[in-house]
Amino acid sequence: AGGVLFGWIADRFGRTRALMLSVAIYSVFTAACGFAQDFTQFLIYRIILGFGMGGEWASGAALVSETWPSQHRGKALGFMQSGWAIGYAAAALVNAFVQPAFGWRAVFFVGILPAFFTLWVRRNVEEPQIWKASGASAARGRLRVIFQKPLGALTLALTLMNTCTLFAWWGFYLWLPTYLTQPAERGGVGLQLLSSSGFILVMQAGMWLGYVTFGFVSDRIGRKKTYVTYLVTAAVLLSIYVSIRTPAVLLALGPFVAFFATGYFSGFGAVTAEIYPTSIRATAQGFTYNIGRVVSAAAPWAVGSLAQTQGFGAALSVSSIAFLLAALAWVWIPETKGRELS
Numbered sequence: 001a002g003g004v005l006f007g008w009i010a011d012r013f014g015r016t017r018a019l020m021l022s023v024a025i026y027s028v029f030t031a032a033c034g035f036a037q038d039f040t041q042f043l044i045y046r047i048i049l050g051f052g053m054g055g056e057w058a059s060g061a062a063l064v065s066e067t068w069p070s071q072h073r074g075k076a077l078g079f080m081q082s083g084w085a086i087g088y089a090a091a092a093l094v095n096a097f098v099q100p101a102f103g104w105r106a107v108f109f110v111g112i113l114p115a116f117f118t119l120w121v122r123r124n125v126e127e128p129q130i131w132k133a134s135g136a137s138a139a140r141g142r143l144r145v146i147f148q149k150p151l152g153a154l155t156l157a158l159t160l161m162n163t164c165t166l167f168a169w170w171g172f173y174l175w176l177p178t179y180l181t182q183p184a185e186r187g188g189v190g191l192q193l194l195s196s197s198g199f200i201l202v203m204q205a206g207m208w209l210g211y212v213t214f215g216f217v218s219d220r221i222g223r224k225k226t227y228v229t230y231l232v233t234a235a236v237l238l239s240i241y242v243s244i245r246t247p248a249v250l251l252a253l254g255p256f257v258a259f260f261a262t263g264y265f266s267g268f269g270a271v272t273a274e275i276y277p278t279s280i281r282a283t284a285q286g287f288t289y290n291i292g293r294v295v296s297a298a299a300p301w302a303v304g305s306l307a308q309t310q311g312f313g314a315a316l317s318v319s320s321i322a323f324l325l326a327a328l329a330w331v332w333i334p335e336t337k338g339r340e341l342s
Contacts (some may be wrong), residue, residue, distance in 0.1 A: 004143070005295070006055020007286025010062050011140045011279060014127045018059035018282070020118040025052030030111030034104075047295075054293070057269075058286035065273030065281070066128035070338055071219060073273070078215025078266040085208035089201070130341055134278045146276065146284045154275055157332035162268060164326035165231070166296035169262065169318040171303040172238060176203075179242070179312045180250075206255025210263025215270075221273050222337040227264050228327045234261040235323035242316045261323070266323045274336035281341075 002022070010018035029049035036042035060080060068076040098106050134140070146155045201239035210230075218226040237257045244250055268289060276284040299319075 002051030002054030003058050003286035004283070005051065005286070007058035007062075007282040007284070008143070009055070010059040010282035010286075015059050015063035015066070015131060015282065016121055016125050016127055017056065019063060019125075020121050022052045022055035022059055023121075024115050024118050025049065027052075027112050027115035031109050033111075034106065034108035036332060038109055045167070054290055055286070056281050057289060061269035061285050062131075062273065062282035063125070065269055066130045066278070066341060070274075070339065070340055074215035074219040074223070074267065074270050074337075077269040081266040081269070082208050082211035084265075085204055085211060088207075088325075089204050092201075093239065108112045114171045130278050137263055139250065140279045142280060143283055143287065143331075145280050146287060151276065151284075153332065154334075155284065155288060157329050158272060158275070159291050161329035161333065162257035163292035163324045164322045164329065166292040167299045168234070168322035169299075172261065172294050172319040174300045175303050175307065175312070175316065179316065184242050184300065201252060203254040203258040206258035207262045209221050209255075210259035210261075211266045213259070214263040214266040218270065218337065222335050223267055223274075224330055224333065224335045226335075227267050230260045230264040231323045231327040232311030234264075235320040235327070237261070237316060238320045238323070242313045271333070271336055273341060274339040275334075277342045 006018050006022045008249065011023065026049040029045045029052065032045045033042055033049070059258060061077065064076050064080050065073060094110050097108055098110060214226060214230065234257070237253065237260060241250065241253055241257050244253065269285065270284045272288060273281055299322075303315045303318055306318060
């Protein structure tokens with residue numbers, strides 16, 4: 001819901017305003033979690049920060065898309081998306097050093113730091129010229145427009161494709177630590193917890209490279225070819241990965257799985273920016289991306305339930321199938337490389 005709401009705000013009132021507001025909300029309420037006195041308070045703060053976090057991507061993707069020229073748009077969005085891998089690693093480091101010394105509340109207090117980023121945005125980042133030139137149109141942010149011709153079918157295809165990729169990602173990565181540490185007789189690899197953390201850290205490096213590289217490749221050969229290549233390769237590599245029990249091979253293959261199984265996220269902002277007009281761009285990006293997030297919430301449950309009856313190998317193969325379904329959705333999505341924004 002936060003992504004759709006802040007997409008609308010970005011279209012109606014400006015990309016930088018929406019970005020600052022979303023970052024401020026998730027930063028302040030992340031810190032507020034540290035003050036929670038019971039589970040109900042904690043849950044409320046988490047829900048509110050989720051609204052802000054969901055809105056940050058839509059406003060940021062629109063801002064970056066409209067600031068960079070078409071020949072470099074993929075690269076710019078790739079670097080933007082790579083911040084996820086950097087932030088994930090930074091959060092792990094904060095937890096590792098702050099929590100033992102100062103307790104779990106202090107870990108959440110650190111979350112206030114991104115709020116200061118909004119001060120820099122306010123002083124140094126201007127609204128894109130294409131958004132300012134669009135004027136105060138009443139059509140700005142009208143959600144129903146993305147379901148009307150000629151955009152309706154594309155909205156459905158993009159939402160389906162992104163839902164499948166997110167389902168695959170959450171289904172695999174959320175259960176990966178359990179899969180690596182679970183005893184072999186229960187379908188896992190049987191690594192020690194410390195060893196599995198090292199494996200995941202190595203995969204984070206592959207994830208970051210995947211994000212950045214996708215932009216360069218898609219600017220070169222096109223969004224469609226790059227997306228389908230990444231998705232199909234991810235499906236194949238993941239199927240191989242869950243069939244291996246040798247730690248050295250898993251360690252070597254892990255970064256390649258992460259490279260292809262996450263890198264494609266860098267392309268979604270460029271594709272949607274090049275399909276939807278300025279007046280509804282952020283609203284459309286917020287909807288097509290975040291509806292996928294909502295549906296993919298079922299992935300951990302689906303994979304976990306299947307793992308109990310069929311084992312982790314079969315359960316995690318569901319993610320491979322989801323990657324292939326996402327690739328199939330590209331039959332209905334056009335190539336957008338080189339398009340000037342409208």
